[in-house]
Amino acid sequence: MRKMKGLSLILFCLIFLLTACSGGGSTAENNTPPAPVENEIKEEVKEPAPEEPAKEEPPAKDLGGRVIKIAAWWDLKPAGATASEKARLDKIAELEKKYNCKIEFVNVPFEEYMNKFTTSVLAGEPFADIVQMEYKAALPAILKGQLLKVSEFTTEQNNINKDADLMTKSPSIGGDEYGFDNPGSLGHGIHYNRDLFKKLGLPDLQELYTNGEWTWDKLLEVAKQATKDTNNDGKTDVWGYSGWAMDVLKHFTAANGGNVVDAVNGKEMLSDAKTIEAAEFVNRLYNVDKVVKVKSGNPMDWEETNTFKDGDVAIFFAAEWMLGDLTFEVGIVPVPNGPQGSPDATYANSGAAAKFIPKGVEDAAIVYQIYEETFDIPQTEEYPSQEYLESMYTNQEDIDMIREHITGTGVITLDDAYPEYPTGAFVDDIIVKNQSVTATAEKYKQQAQASVDKLGK
Structure with a gap:
C-alpha cells in the first residue's frame, strides 16, 4: 500500500513537471523556456524628440520691378x-x-x-x-x-x-x-598644328612635356626643324613659329617667372633680369634663327596673332576662342618654362x-x-x-592638358593699364630694329617707371 502511495506521488510529480515544461503551447518557438527575469535586458523606450519647426526663409526682397x-x-x-x-x-x-x-x-x-x-x-x-x-x-x-x-x-x-x-x-x-x-577653364597656351607635325615627322609636344623635355631650347629646336622649303623653290614655305611680337615677349617673360610691370609694388620690370632673358630668347626666334613667319611684314602688327590660321606654321600661341573654323587639327601644351620659371606660371594673361x-x-x-x-x-x-572645351578640342588629351597643367597658371599683366608704358617701343627696338636687349632696357627704364608713378599704385 505504501509502495502504491509512493509510486502515485512520483507519478504525480512527473506529470506536474511535464505540464510545466510544455507551457501549454502548441508551436515550436514556444518550447524554449524564458530566460530568468533577472537576466532580461530591457530596451529603454525613448520618447521621440519633438520636431523643431522648420525655419522659414525670410521673404525675398521685393525690388518693385x-x-x-x-x-x-x-x-x-x-x-x-x-x-x-x-x-x-x-x-x-x-x-x-x-x-x-x-x-x-x-x-x-x-x-x-x-x-x-x-x-x-x-x-x-x-x-x-x-x-x-x-x-x-x-x-x-x-x-x-x-x-x-x-x-x-x-x-x-x-x-x-x-x-x-x-x-x-x-x-x-x-x-x-x-x-x-x-x-571655368580656358585654353591659353602653345598650340601646334598636329597635321603639319605628322607630315614633317616632328616629335609630339605633349610627349615632350610629359617626359620633362619641353623647354625653350626644345621649342627652338623643333621650330628650326619645321622651318623649311618643302617644294624646293628657294623660299621658306613652312615656318616654326608665328605670333604678335608684343604678346610673344610677355608670354615668355611670364614663363620665366617675370612680368613686364609689377602692378602690386608699382615698379617697372622691363629692366628686370627675367624680362631681359625672355627678350633675348624672343630675339633668337625672330632675328637669329629666323623661324617666325611674319605675314604682314611687321611683327608688331596685332594681326600676326592670326597668321597661324594659314596652316603653314607649326607652333603658335593662341587662346581657345581663336581656333574656330580651322582646317587642321591642333594640340596644346603650356608655354615652356624659362631658366627662372616654374609650372605655376606659364603665360601672360594680358586680356584678363x-x-x-x-x-x-x-x-x-x-x-x-x-x-x-x-x-x-x-x-x-x-x-x-x-x-565649351569639347566644342573647341577634338582630343581629350588636349582638354586634360588644359585642366591639369594650364588652368590657373596665367600671370596678370597690366602694362596696358599705364599711360605710355613703353612695352611696344621696347619690343620694336629689339625685334624690328635689332637693337641690344640690355641697352634697350636701360633706354626705356625711366620712362616705364614714370608711367607707373603717374597712375599710382
Missing part, C-alpha cells in the same frame, strides 16, 4: 543652345518672379564701353549694375574708387565665400579682390577680365546675390567649361 543690368561688349544672355543654358534661362525667369525684378543683358560696343562706364559712374548713375571689364581698364577705375570690393557686397553666406562652385573671386588687383566670375560692381549701384549686395543665384542650377557638366 527694378531692372538689373549686366553689361559686356558682347551678349551675355544665355543662348539656350545647351541644357545648362536652358536651365539658366529658367532660373533667371524664376528669380525675376521671386524678387519682382527684370534681369537685362546690355551689349555695348567695345570702343564705346569704357567711356560709357566712366561718364555714368562719375554722374552717380552707373549704366549697369554688373559690368564685364578687362583688368587693364579696371585698375585705373579701382585707383579712382569707382569699383566696389567683393567684401563690400558679399557675406560669408554667399557661395563665393563658401563652396565657390557657382561663383569665384577673380585674382586680386589693386591690392584687393574686386572681380568675380563663374568658374571679370565681372565688377561699380560704385553707386543701389543695393549692391542683393544685385550680386541674384546674379550668383542665376548659376544655381542642376549641373550637367562633369567639370566647369566641359561643353
Whole structure:
C-alpha cells in the first residue's frame, strides 16, 4: 500500500513537471523556456524628440520691378543652345518672379564701353549694375574708387565665400579682390598644328612635356626643324613659329617667372633680369634663327596673332576662342618654362577680365546675390567649361592638358593699364630694329617707371 502511495506521488510529480515544461503551447518557438527575469535586458523606450519647426526663409526682397543690368561688349544672355543654358534661362525667369525684378543683358560696343562706364559712374548713375571689364581698364577705375570690393557686397553666406562652385573671386588687383566670375577653364597656351607635325615627322609636344623635355631650347629646336622649303623653290614655305611680337615677349617673360610691370609694388620690370632673358630668347626666334613667319611684314602688327590660321606654321600661341573654323587639327601644351620659371606660371594673361560692381549701384549686395543665384542650377557638366572645351578640342588629351597643367597658371599683366608704358617701343627696338636687349632696357627704364608713378599704385 505504501509502495502504491509512493509510486502515485512520483507519478504525480512527473506529470506536474511535464505540464510545466510544455507551457501549454502548441508551436515550436514556444518550447524554449524564458530566460530568468533577472537576466532580461530591457530596451529603454525613448520618447521621440519633438520636431523643431522648420525655419522659414525670410521673404525675398521685393525690388518693385527694378531692372538689373549686366553689361559686356558682347551678349551675355544665355543662348539656350545647351541644357545648362536652358536651365539658366529658367532660373533667371524664376528669380525675376521671386524678387519682382527684370534681369537685362546690355551689349555695348567695345570702343564705346569704357567711356560709357566712366561718364555714368562719375554722374552717380552707373549704366549697369554688373559690368564685364578687362583688368587693364579696371585698375585705373579701382585707383579712382569707382569699383566696389567683393567684401563690400558679399557675406560669408554667399557661395563665393563658401563652396565657390557657382561663383569665384577673380585674382586680386589693386591690392584687393574686386572681380568675380563663374568658374571655368580656358585654353591659353602653345598650340601646334598636329597635321603639319605628322607630315614633317616632328616629335609630339605633349610627349615632350610629359617626359620633362619641353623647354625653350626644345621649342627652338623643333621650330628650326619645321622651318623649311618643302617644294624646293628657294623660299621658306613652312615656318616654326608665328605670333604678335608684343604678346610673344610677355608670354615668355611670364614663363620665366617675370612680368613686364609689377602692378602690386608699382615698379617697372622691363629692366628686370627675367624680362631681359625672355627678350633675348624672343630675339633668337625672330632675328637669329629666323623661324617666325611674319605675314604682314611687321611683327608688331596685332594681326600676326592670326597668321597661324594659314596652316603653314607649326607652333603658335593662341587662346581657345581663336581656333574656330580651322582646317587642321591642333594640340596644346603650356608655354615652356624659362631658366627662372616654374609650372605655376606659364603665360601672360594680358586680356584678363571679370565681372565688377561699380560704385553707386543701389543695393549692391542683393544685385550680386541674384546674379550668383542665376548659376544655381542642376549641373550637367562633369567639370566647369566641359561643353565649351569639347566644342573647341577634338582630343581629350588636349582638354586634360588644359585642366591639369594650364588652368590657373596665367600671370596678370597690366602694362596696358599705364599711360605710355613703353612695352611696344621696347619690343620694336629689339625685334624690328635689332637693337641690344640690355641697352634697350636701360633706354626705356625711366620712362616705364614714370608711367607707373603717374597712375599710382
